Amino acid sequence: MKIIFNQDKKIVDAIREGLKKKGGYCPCRLEQTEDNMCMCKEFREQIADPDFEGYCHCRLYYKEK
Numbered sequence: 001m002k003i004i005f006n007q008d009k010k011i012v013d014a015i016r017e018g019l020k021k022k023g024g025y026c027p028c029r030l031e032q033t034e035d036n037m038c039m040c041k042e043f044r045e046q047i048a049d050p051d052f053e054g055y056c057h058c059r060l061y062y063k064e065k
Contacts, residue, residue: 001063001064002064003047003062003063003064004062004064005060006055006060006062007062011059011060015027015028015058015059015060016060024037024038025038026038026058027058038060039056040056040057046063050065051065053065
């Protein structure tokens with residue numbers, strides 16, 4: 001398993017700027033809950049699945065098998 005940043009630098013820059021503005025909370029989510037703190041609970045659960053390969057919700061991270 002390997003987790004990498006999105007290869008599109010524009011997306012990474014935009015998401016990182018959004019994270020700064022929202023204090024580390026996913027900029028793609030409206031609620032600022034512990035579950036939405038980057039790296040969000042949804043993606044942590046996805047990467048726990050050995051068969052999952054893909055992006056997190058906001059497309060900042062990508063999990064390779």
